[in-house]
Amino acid sequence: MTPFTQLDSLLVALDQINVDTDQIIPARFLSKSRECQVEGLFFDVRRDASGSFRADFPLNDPKYQHARVLVAGENFGCGSSREQAVTALLDNGFRAVIAPSFSDIFYANCFQNGVLPIRLTAAQVKQLVDLSTSDPPTMATINLPNQVVSAGPTFTAEFEIDSFRKECLIEGLDEVTLTREFEDCIVAFETEQDRQMPWLNLPRLSAI
Amino acid sequence: MARPNVIRSGQTIIDKLWDQHVVVSRNDGYDLLYIDRHMLHDGSELGFAKLRSRSERLRRPDRTFGTPDHYVPTVGRDLAVVADSDHRYFLKAIETNARREGFIAFTLNDRRQGIAHVVGPEQAVTLPGMTIVCGDSHTSTHGGLGALAFGIGTSEVAHVMATQCLWQRKPRTLRITVDGPLAQGVSAKDVALSVIRAIGTSGATGHIIEFAGSAIRSLSVEGRLTLCNMSIEAGAKAGLVAPDEVTFAYLSGRSFAPTGSQLEQAHAYWLALRSDPGSIFDKEVRLDGTVFSPMVTWGTSPEDSVSIDSVIPDPNEFSDATRRANARQSLEYMQLRPGERVRDIKVDRVFIGSCTNSRIEYLRSAAAIIRDRKVVVPAWVVAGSGGVKAQAEAEGLHTIFKEAGFEWREPGCSMCVGMNGDIGKPGERIASTSNRNFKGRQGPGVLTHLVSPAMACAAALNGCFTDVRELVRN
Numbered sequence: 001m002t003p004f005t006q007l008d009s010l011l012v013a014l015d016q017i018n019v020d021t022d023q024i025i026p027a028r029f030l031s032k033s034r035e036c037q038v039e040g041l042f043f044d045v046r047r048d049a050s051g052s053f054r055a056d057f058p059l060n061d062p063k064y065q066h067a068r069v070l071v072a073g074e075n076f077g078c079g080s081s082r083e084q085a086v087t088a089l090l091d092n093g094f095r096a097v098i099a100p101s102f103s104d105i106f107y108a109n110c111f112q113n114g115v116l117p118i119r120l121t122a123a124q125v126k127q128l129v130d131l132s133t134s135d136p137p138t139m140a141t142i143n144l145p146n147q148v149v150s151a152g153p154t155f156t157a158e159f160e161i162d163s164f165r166k167e168c169l170i171e172g173l174d175e176v177t178l179t180r181e182f183e184d185c186i187v188a189f190e191t192e193q194d195r196q197m198p199w200l201n202l203p204r205l206s207a208i
Numbered sequence: 209m210a211r212p213n214v215i216r217s218g219q220t221i222i223d224k225l226w227d228q229h230v231v232v233s234r235n236d237g238y239d240l241l242y243i244d245r246h247m248l249h250d251g252s253e254l255g256f257a258k259l260r261s262r263s264e265r266l267r268r269p270d271r272t273f274g275t276p277d278h279y280v281p282t283v284g285r286d287l288a289v290v291a292d293s294d295h296r297y298f299l300k301a302i303e304t305n306a307r308r309e310g311f312i313a314f315t316l317n318d319r320r321q322g323i324a325h326v327v328g329p330e331q332a333v334t335l336p337g338m339t340i341v342c343g344d345s346h347t348s349t350h351g352g353l354g355a356l357a358f359g360i361g362t363s364e365v366a367h368v369m370a371t372q373c374l375w376q377r378k379p380r381t382l383r384i385t386v387d388g389p390l391a392q393g394v395s396a397k398d399v400a401l402s403v404i405r406a407i408g409t410s411g412a413t414g415h416i417i418e419f420a421g422s423a424i425r426s427l428s429v430e431g432r433l434t435l436c437n438m439s440i441e442a443g444a445k446a447g448l449v450a451p452d453e454v455t456f457a458y459l460s461g462r463s464f465a466p467t468g469s470q471l472e473q474a475h476a477y478w479l480a481l482r483s484d485p486g487s488i489f490d491k492e493v494r495l496d497g498t499v500f501s502p503m504v505t506w507g508t509s510p511e512d513s514v515s516i517d518s519v520i521p522d523p524n525e526f527s528d529a530t531r532r533a534n535a536r537q538s539l540e541y542m543q544l545r546p547g548e549r550v551r552d553i554k555v556d557r558v559f560i561g562s563c564t565n566s567r568i569e570y571l572r573s574a575a576a577i578i579r580d581r582k583v584v585v586p587a588w589v590v591a592g593s594g595g596v597k598a599q600a601e602a603e604g605l606h607t608i609f610k611e612a613g614f615e616w617r618e619p620g621c622s623m624c625v626g627m628n629g630d631i632g633k634p635g636e637r638i639a640s641t642s643n644r645n646f647k648g649r650q651g652p653g654v655l656t657h658l659v660s661p662a663m664a665c666a667a668a669l670n671g672c673f674t675d676v677r678e679l680v681r682n
Binding site for chain 2: 015016017018020022023026027028030031032044045049073074075078079080081082083086101102103104105108109112113162163164175176178179180182185186189190193196197198199200201202203204205206207208
């Protein structure tokens with residue numbers, strides 16, 4: 001996983017609430033290769049009925065093509081647990097999403113892929129939405145060690161993040177490797193649980 | 209170090225279940241949580257691919273269970289009917305992975321195959337008190353049996369495959385108490401939609417819900433599964449109902465349920481799984497279930513629902529500017545006008561199925577409505593599992609459905625998510641017993657209305673939304 005420390009980027013805003021993962025990447029892309037999923041990002045909602053790009057969809061605007069920070073309304077990433085919603089954003093250049101709230105699963109999936117989800121207040125997000133549409137578009141800086149987002153000459157906001165998640169992101173840490181350090185504890189737990197709750201085990205088939 | 213079977217008093221059921229499964233606690237609030245059951249489906253191949261890339265093996269095949277559901281065809285059981293080679297790949301992969309790693313999987317030709325969240329409870333692969341995960345957001349379903357169950361993404365699926373554990377911060381606790389009795393014609397689906405409407409689609413974000421109260425206690429296990437299934441649509445990490453005699457009776461005699469002395473041991477543990485008097489939840493919500501009605505969604509979020517005897521709401525009545533704009537967009541997508549009566553909305557198609565509403569009890573309630581009547585729009589029934597389908601056929605329900613004009617199809621997720629190609633046409637308006645009315649969920653441009661199975665039948669018979677209570681026969 002690519003470590004995350006500081007990011008300087010344009011902002012692009014999707015000023016909508018409840019942006020679900022079906023909108024972020026429609027289900028029909030999920031069986032395709034990751035390369036094929038890149039174009040799946042917002043595939044249906046960024047197009048009109050005739051299949052042409054909608055002029056009113058911000059991500060279609062060439063001036064935002066290098067934006068790496070997405071700003072959105074509350075409950076971003078709700079619905080399906082598909083991790084491709086995060087990887088499709090990442091593969092389109094996004095390393096951070098800022099919203100008043102996220103669905104729990106999308107939020108967790110972000111950290112597994114080195115994408116930083118940032119919760120700010122609805123009022124702060126509104127300010128960022130306005131800044132993103134200024135002319136010329138506003139640059140933002142996200143500093144993870146200091147937990148600060150700044151944009152334009154005046155906007156500065158601190159954000160909360162669990163120290164565990166922050167550490168994993170800054171170091172690009174792999175969770176399986178971390179978990180392996182506790183192998184003895186897992187084995188001890190399993191031994192005790194198998195003894196006390198033998199009904200938890202299904203029949204084991206012979207593996208190849 | 210955690211010690212299984214040590215339960216402190218004065219705790220909520222959620223605290224008890226969580227504490228039971230903590231392997232390691234870090235001082236930054238993160239716990240390494242042990243996972244008792246890992247449910248896999250055809251899409252879980254993506255997790256195996258990650259596992260293979262690290263040259264790892266499945267740690268606990270005896271805690272893992274699989275059944276393909278997302279990509280399965282509903283027109284037959286032969287892989288040859290699957291036109292898409294990617295879909296065939298996923299359907300074969302679960303079989304290959306099961307053989308390679310040695311876990312039980314009901315493959316496409318197995319008569320017990322079905323939707324993971326239907327098969328798990330049906331076969332007692334799901335048991336009270338378990339921690340259960342699956343790479344699917346509707347894993348919350350299993351909470352209906354008193355398990356702590358939640359959906360995860362592919363990376364965490366691979367983490368559980370390799371370690372049988374997950375790093376988690378304990379979510380906050382929310383008790384939703386629904387007082388009854390429920391009125392006739394009001395199903396668990398209507399309770400779920402009413403709860404989501406009351407607290408909003410992110411009302412339970414960051415929380416695990418315990419559903420309590422007389423209306424919840426009165427639900428069958430299948431009803432509780434429906435309610436917990438949709439707790440994710442309220443944003444919850446998980447939802448559960450404390451196990452009781454209804455739960456134990458449901459589990460009795462099912463394939464993987466414990467028997468003999470193990471059952472006695474299990475039963476003693478299960479009985480302790482309840483919130484102690486005086487236990488404190490982070491948040492409490494109390495709802496009067498006696499006023500609930502059959503519901504129909506009108507927008508593109510599960511929180512957008514009204515009772516069948518209502519009208520489409522006016523966006524101008526919403527409190528803030530964002531919600532007004534959102535409601536306008538939803539109505540535009542759904543091609544509806546404020547003030548329009550719900551019962552005047554014509555439907556083009558009906559879908560009965562999904563992990564929400566495809567169990568035998570719902571098929572019985574649906575069949576009771578349509579018996580000796582004819583549908584006027586295309587309508588499908590997709591049973592949740594081979595077990596449900598066989599039971600329905602033994603009871604002759606398939607004949608009732610077919611005679612009424614329904615298509616009787618093979619089990620799978622089907623038109624709830626459309627990943628197998630079962631989708632509607634642009635502009636088609638579908639009364640669906642599934643769980644999400646998102647834009648394009650059932651196909652690009654499809655207009656989805658969420659309803660209960662009985663309400664879906666009423667719509668199929670009249671070609672427009674209809675109060676099912678008017679069709680109930682004595």
